[in-house]
Amino acid sequence: MSDDELRIHPLNLTAQIDHRAAGNPPSTLPESAISNAYPGLEFDIRNIWRRLLVGIELHEADNYVVDADADHERLKGRRLLAVAGHDVIGDLVGPTRPGADPGPLTSAVNPDGVMMLEWSNSLADVLADHAGETVTCLFTSGPAPNPVGKPAKVPDPSVEEVELEVRSLFAHSEAAGGPLPVIAEEMAGPGDLTRGLCSPWQNDYRECACYYWAASRPDYVNVELTGLGTSTGNHWFAKDREPREYVLDNRTDSRLVSYDDLFRDWQGRLRFIVGGDDAPEHVETEPGDR
């Protein structure tokens, strides 16, 4: 049967949503998406928020204006603090040492102790209530490379209110006279949703420190007790088992597997345990040897 004969045309909305286009892998269906503060394996849904406000482009994971059109050039490099009354930053609060009471988590580079809220949370109501409308957006009054908090009262010299239009998420069809079940191209152009995807073994395995699957591994391995009541073992990313010592994590320490090592040869470097046994020592072969 030819490809043409296998062609099917999704008609109703569920058919359009659940249909996997020819050539796409199974992970391109929406139910496999990761839509929080991290990129997914199939598409990075965070990118749909970057162009929500007409005239500026935001970082997908920071409240930072990375680009702006000519009319809003002055906003480039500033930080967005609130949209239509919804704050897009929140106070960081927590204990600074075990057992201590929680307090503001400030630092030299984050003196106000604030953090950007995930766009999917902070902007969802803005999109639902104000698509197509102009809303008041609160920006820092100047460039802000580091996080900045919101002043107690507005107006304040440290901030500026700017009126910006909220884009609709879905494309509009002139023929149908309404929204289509596809994301508008002004919100995310071709390639935008797949740029910066998860690279689990090359990147996230080393990078992630939370409960993402690639981070689910021991930190201290090959552990043996000594007669002194202490232990010896290896850092989980040590290249060699000897000497048996724990190297403090440092992405440039040559005793540990680096990002460069992983991007070049993750299959070999990670030495997966197969069937309960260590993988045989990896032998790099040049393409010409095969």
Add this chain to the structure above:
Amino acid sequence: MTARELFEASGPVHPDVHLLRTEDGPRVLLADGSRLFGVGQALHDRLDAARRDPDPRVLDALLADLGVDAPRQIDDTTPDPPPVRALSLAVAQKCNLGCTYCYAQQGDFGGPAKNMPAATAFTAVDTLFRQAAPGERVNLAFLGGEPMMNRPVVRAATEYAEVVSGRTGVPVTFSITTNGTLLTPEDGEFFEDHAFAVTISLDGVGARHDLLRPHRDGLSSYQRIMDRVAPLLVAQRRMQVSARVTVTPLNLDLPRTLDEFTAAGFHGVGFSPMLSSPNGRGEMALADLEVMLDQMTACGEEFVRRVLAGRRYPFTNLATALREIHRGTHRPYPCGAGAGYLGVSADGDLAACHRFVGDEDGAMGDLAGGVDDVKRARWLTDRHVHRQEPCNGCWARYLCGGGCHHEVINRGRPACEYIRGWLHHCLTVYSRVLAARPDYFAG
């Protein structure tokens, strides 16, 4: 297609795949997710062969090749009982009409006639709002018997619900199903003020209606109802006044009924076959359902003619079916009964819906003790369409949901051919309207 041809074309071949031939080419409906696709003739034939192949892997492999092997949307898992979002109050368990087929047995559900006290209605309103989360909407419905026989409680409960809505920020909508005989212009103003969805039970035009829905003393009711409904039809802006027609073997002239009620100004007209009555009177047999299906498709043809011309035609059955097909609605239950919707008897007992008032089969606790979630969970387990026969082998199970619980429990499933034939027709109409007037589905 004639009803006979629709019966034939819609017969169950495979539980997951249904095929249709339309003017716009072959169509395939995948039951899971209610997904509808257009295909070429060669693929249609191949799907037809695969769904008849005794080896299930043949169909599975073909669906995977087509990229439509998405994970199942509905499995055997029973959902947890959801918050109650809608209650209907049997404010008057009595009626001034003597309809031959009435599930409520002329309004009293086989017991003494009674009115719901205002205090009971208020407690029901409190129960309704108690479970609602901010941002949700709740619905309060008034049924009976004839609810307007207890007008003061309809009004008091509505006004109380508005007060609670204002206090909690949870929006409330209202609906009432009435025989229309007692309506006054003041009732119309009240319903308009509170944006009621008003449903008038009317079984046809003139003598047809009178035959089925006479007064208890046998006198006719049609003209009196139309006279009393007329001011509401004129006044409806926020309220919507619809007609509900229960179809029996005695009132099968549906196009005339639809046109008459459309001309009268009803916002919607819906037809529902009488499948189960307490005494068996008025129940539709297969031959009657075949006539009804022909009548329904005739109404459907007029609907299509008007929609393609850009005009409205208030044939509720088809308008609703097209909306649900477009969305791809798929559900393991026919309605919200026993889940997010419960009925309340005049005494404050809770039931799976308005039809189960006083019926132990659908008992769900009472207002004093609260909603019985153990019974709701058992109901949702027992009534899941995967546990219904012959639904398990039917392609239409997620569109139909297994049929009205009350009718199924009392009479079984005598109308499967009719339901499948009607859905097959609606899927064909959907393809036609989508191709010719995609704007119909916008918004």
